[in-house]
Amino acid sequence: MHGTEIDVDRSDATSRAETTVTVVLPRALLAIFPDAPPELRVEARTVGEMIAELDARWPGMRDRLQDSTPAVRRHINVFVDGRRAKLETALKDGLKVYVLTAISGG
Amino acid sequence: MAQVLVLVGTKKGTFILRSDAARRDWALSGPFCATWPIQHAIGDPETGTIYAAGGDTWFGPAVWKSTDLGATWTHSSEGLAYAEGEEPIKAVWSLARGDGALYAGVEPAGLFKSTDGGSTWSHVAGLRAHPSRPEWNPGGGGLILHHIVPHPRDPAKLWVGISAAGVFYTADGGETWEPRNRGTRADYNPEDQRYPEFGQCVHSLALAPGGAERLYQQNHCGMYRSDDGGQQWTSIEAGLPSTFGFPSAAHPRDPETLFLLPLNGDILGRYMPDAKAAVWRTRDGGASWTALRRGLPQEHAYFGVLRQALATDRLEPSGVYFGTGGGTLFASADEGESWQPLAQHLPQISSVETLVIDA
Numbered sequence: 094m095h096g097t098e099i100d101v102d103r104s105d106a107t108s109r110a111e112t113t114v115t116v117v118l119p120r121a122l123l124a125i126f127p128d129a130p131p132e133l134r135v136e137a138r139t140v141g142e143m144i145a146e147l148d149a150r151w152p153g154m155r156d157r158l159q160d161s162t163p164a165v166r167r168h169i170n171v172f173v174d175g176r177r178a179k180l181e182t183a184l185k186d187g188l189k190v191y192v193l194t195a196i197s198g199g
Numbered sequence: 200m201a202q203v204l205v206l207v208g209t210k211k212g213t214f215i216l217r218s219d220a221a222r223r224d225w226a227l228s229g230p231f232c233a234t235w236p237i238q239h240a241i242g243d244p245e246t247g248t249i250y251a252a253g254g255d256t257w258f259g260p261a262v263w264k265s266t267d268l269g270a271t272w273t274h275s276s277e278g279l280a281y282a283e284g285e286e287p288i289k290a291v292w293s294l295a296r297g298d299g300a301l302y303a304g305v306e307p308a309g310l311f312k313s314t315d316g317g318s319t320w321s322h323v324a325g326l327r328a329h330p331s332r333p334e335w336n337p338g339g340g341g342l343i344l345h346h347i348v349p350h351p352r353d354p355a356k357l358w359v360g361i362s363a364a365g366v367f368y369t370a371d372g373g374e375t376w377e378p379r380n381r382g383t384r385a386d387y388n389p390e391d392q393r394y395p396e397f398g399q400c401v402h403s404l405a406l407a408p409g410g411a412e413r414l415y416q417q418n419h420c421g422m423y424r425s426d427d428g429g430q431q432w433t434s435i436e437a438g439l440p441s442t443f444g445f446p447s448a449a450h451p452r453d454p455e456t457l458f459l460l461p462l463n464g465d466i467l468g469r470y471m472p473d474a475k476a477a478v479w480r481t482r483d484g485g486a487s488w489t490a491l492r493r494g495l496p497q498e499h500a501y502f503g504v505l506r507q508a509l510a511t512d513r514l515e516p517s518g519v520y521f522g523t524g525g526g527t528l529f530a531s532a533d534e535g536e537s538w539q540p541l542a543q544h545l546p547q548i549s550s551v552e553t554l555v556i557d558a
Contacts, residue, residue, distance in 0.1 A: 121233075121257060121258075122258070124233050125233050125258070125274065152277075153274070153275060153276070153277065156258075156259060156261070156276045156277070156279075156280075157257075157258040157259065158258075160259060160280075160287035160288075161280035161281055161282070161283060161285070161287045161288070162283065162284065162287055163283060166257065166258070166259055168256050168257045169257060169258075194257045195257070
């Protein structure tokens with residue numbers, strides 16, 4: 094169910110002062126945070142920071158996207174550079190990050 | 200004029216049925232809570248607030264809340280988490296109000312408490328610190344804390360039911376706990392280990408009204424009553440069609456009256472005995488039982504009823520309600536004497552509770 098998980102350019106990320114990415118949020122998430130837009134720009138060096146920034150704007154959103162391990166939830170996919178990312182995965186300036194609901198349910 | 204709400208937790212959201220005290224005509228609304236799987240929805244008769252607990256495959260566990268009888272909802276899981284590195288919480292399985300607090304039971308089994316109406320939660324860590332915890336095994340539904348029974352008078356006292364660890368009790372607000380399973384069987388254990396200290400598969404707990412410590416327990420292996428807060432349990436299954444079932448519901452005023460929905464047996468398909476639906480009622484504390492069938496299907500009734508899907512209301516005479524695995528909600532406005540379906544074709548029903556408020 095999971096794709097390969099990778100860490101991207103961690104050393105590069107820590108040295109960068111400002112990294113702005115565009116985040117695309119899934120419809121199912123927008124349904125429970127009606128004030129959130131489907132797409133927005135966020136300043137964050139890692140996926141974890143990106144989720145923290147989303148949580149600061151829409152309190153409670155972190156709990157929906159990551160569990161207490163902490164890790165990205167099992168049935169949530171965060172795609173960075175076309176690959177499934179972890180919380181510690183580094184972001185690059187200008188990237189588009191896709192948050193997707195995985196196929197599951199019944 | 201009283202307004203009666205039946206709160207229905209289902210696999211695809213919360214539904215609400217509303218009527219007046221006559222309980223003849225009902226209006227259905229829902230699904231609420233973003234069609235999340237909802238394990239338990241309860242109402243607070245003092246404030247009219249509705250809470251619904253569940254866990255979504257994508258978004259994890261949360262407790263939903265509505266202060267306008269279901270028109271709008273918010274959700275929170277702030278603090279509803281174990282420590283980093285532990286197995287994360289999958290879902291909230293049970294809710295209970297007690298002395299200004301709201302309790303939530305979760306999977307994997309643990310207890311949380313909110314003193315701000317479900318906005319934030321804190322872990323009642325003493326329960327999982329119990330030395331038996333490494334030996335707790337999951338039941339068919341997982342390792343779930345599915346019943347929370349606050350003491351009728353003392354806010355420091357509380358019982359919980361965990362599948363399949365059994366009943367646990369605290370007298371000090373959750374700091375320390377003790378198993379309370381004496382007299383309940385574990386038929387699935389080797390013959391000489393059928394009455395262990397813990398590890399029984401409790402299916403439901405019901406506190407009798409009246410302020411005393413009488414509890415009823417439907418177990419995977421038998422039906423029981425305790426008159427001393429669970430220190431000793433006595434079988435009251437004689438006269439029932441089966442020792443197996445999930446829910447039990449106390450009468451709002453009479454401690455001798457209890458409603459049950461026995462299923463045919465744990466290895467026989469777990470549906471209505473002989474495929475004929477009946478609610479079983481005792482009026483004498485379990486000494487004898489009567490099958491109540493009028494209005495319920497008497498052929499081809501191959502449905503089950505889950506552990507939190509049977510409830511009474513506080514009106515006179517008391518209403519009784521249950522929801523099936525096939526999504527039908529049945530109701531009686533006369534303490535089980537006659538029944539009618541209030542809704543059909545709902546998703547699988549996990550829980551049924553009532554909320555009576557003055558309109």
